Amino acid sequence: MFFIDTIEVAGLGNRSYLAGGERTAVVVDPPRDIDHVIAAAARRGVRISHVVETHLHNDYVTGGLELARITGAAYLVPAAARVSYERVPVHDGDHHEIDAVAGLVLRAIATPGHTPHHTSYALEENGTAVAVFTGGSLLIGTVGRPDLVEPRLTEDLARAQHASAHRLAGELPDDTTVLPTHGFGSFCSSSQAEGTSTTIGKEKASNTALTRDVDSFVAELLAGLDDIPAYYAHMGPANAAGPAPLDLTQPALADAGEIAARLAAGEWVVDLRNRVAFAEGHVAGSFNFEADGQLATYLAWLIPWGKPVTLLAESAGQLAAAQRELARVGIDRPAAAATGEPRSWAREGDALASFPRATFADLAERSGDGIVVLDVRRDSERASGQVRGSVHIPVHALHRRLGEVPDGQVWVHCAGGMRAAVAASLLDAAGRDVVAVDDRFDSAEKAGLTVRTL
Template structure:
């Protein structure tokens, strides 16, 4: 009898998998922090005999090489992937016994599209396909985006995605579970389609790649692609070179004087508390990236790559969780850290800074007199925006902050998290800012004039 355990990585919108029988198991697309994978195997009482990568990842740093080293597992990597370490090269049709006593075999299936070398793995029990680990190929209702490798290859890879989806659908039984790595909020997904569980049969009737002809599918796919997170450019090379083991020990402790000195040196000081607490009081010049949100994605996207970062958290547990999130995207060691609250982080002669929060109803009475800044992505704004608002996506704001017109700035996104990040950036730049902490759906109800392009 086989099992499949999903290992959630919600901050990145990904899943890894532990699958096997009574004695041995394979791990597919493991996260950088491999301790949680080892613990999952221990709970099952199985040995990790194999680690498999569907592709060289562009959105996170893999733990595959380290996991294979620690456990002695064979490391399966697509043969066409250019990497700088020893691995077991896998080609289309290769079969690997995972737990012979349980009749479990992993069959490699070439599914190019997300990357040229992308490979899916079909778990077979006594010759019957029971699960397909589809990585960035067939996702739930969509496919992985094809534009992360080389712009000149994007259309070619989009067509390959269509063909790969059809190959999976034609070669596997309808009841086969489809288990993708991306697509649970990941920017590696080509759309926002979400869901928890699916099968080949369900995807045949709901997935755009399987319900549309190739030309229509490709045109719609390419038209819907959004900006690529800036840090992605560093993930592929790190994975191809072979990531180093992680160090999750606590960072050096920074006192108020050191925090001030790091800010004066132009370093980033990131406050991980929730946006309500940050607005009420924070270290002047610090930025707010909520630990509960997509911390790794947005911090790695906005921070100049390699710039030292000091983390401020309300508890050691929150700090430790943030470290774990950040190593997954290559921010390996904070320069320093501190726990507590603003009173602990500012020097005796200073007081915490603050800024107000509001709702769209509050904005409705002021919209004509203030600057309204929309920091959503272009795809979100295309569905409707506040008349007269300025649009600068959150990921572009650090380099375009000078484009925000003078005056009091009311900044909004779709729900409040990104608006809080933007408000902290503006506040640090000395602007008068109000963070709109509200759902965009409330804008029209509040009486604001909305325009749909």
């Protein structure tokens, strides 16, 4: 008998896996914070004998090297991946015994496309594949994006994705469970997955890599690629160099005077509270990235890499969770932090800042009043519908393009409210008169605001 446990990394839209038998197990694509993985193995009562990487990840810092060091496991990394540490180089067709009693073997299958060295791993029980860990290769209904390595390689890698998907479909039984790392909200996926589980047989019927000829598949894949998060440029090199052990000790606590000094020095002060509370009152100049949103993705995307960040949280628990999430993408140590409520974060005599929130129905009532409507969604989202007359600057570019926002009161919206809140905080910190539209975009059409585009 075998087991496979899924370890969700929801904030980044990724999954890691612990798979094994009665005594030993393998970990696939572990996150930076490996304590959750170790706890999962302890619950199963198994020793981690192998840690494997499907590729050098672009969207997070791996915990694989540290996990292998702590557990004494063999660290399997694709042979063609250039790394600066000792590992077991994996070649196409290599077999590694995971649990002899259970008859579990891991077989490496070269699946280039997401990266040139990408490798999938079939978990075989007594010679029959029961699952395949596909990393950023075959995802649910789609594949990992091929444009994260080098622009000149993108089309070739897209064609390789098609070939790799067909190789997996041709070599593995239809009932083989497909277990990708990316695709549950990660920008490493070329599109977002529908569903939470799949098999080779299901993908044969629905995955565009398996239902389209290579030319039409590649054309559609390349046409659908959107912006790449800026912090991705730092993840691959960090993983190749060998990430440092994780330090989640509490950062130094800052008082109101230090918070003000850090703001005056041009550092980022990030308020982790929900967007409703932030809009009602916050330290002037601070930015709002909700702890319960895609904190790591968007903060790492927007912040100039290496700039000191101070975190403001409602509680010690919220601060610790945010620190853990940010460490997964290489923002290791906040410069400082504070907990409590905004009045205690501002100096005596300093007024708290605030701005109003609204709905698309409210926006419709103000149409024609000379206000500025700012759409901060991505290009692909705007292509399916937009508010007539709106200005478009994606949220991840707004901090560099604030000067392009026309004069006047700015009503900022996204698809659901979270990114609009980030954008509103950036504009508010820059001294603009802003209203955050905290509403789902489908309400815009009901209010008579949208114009459809092809």
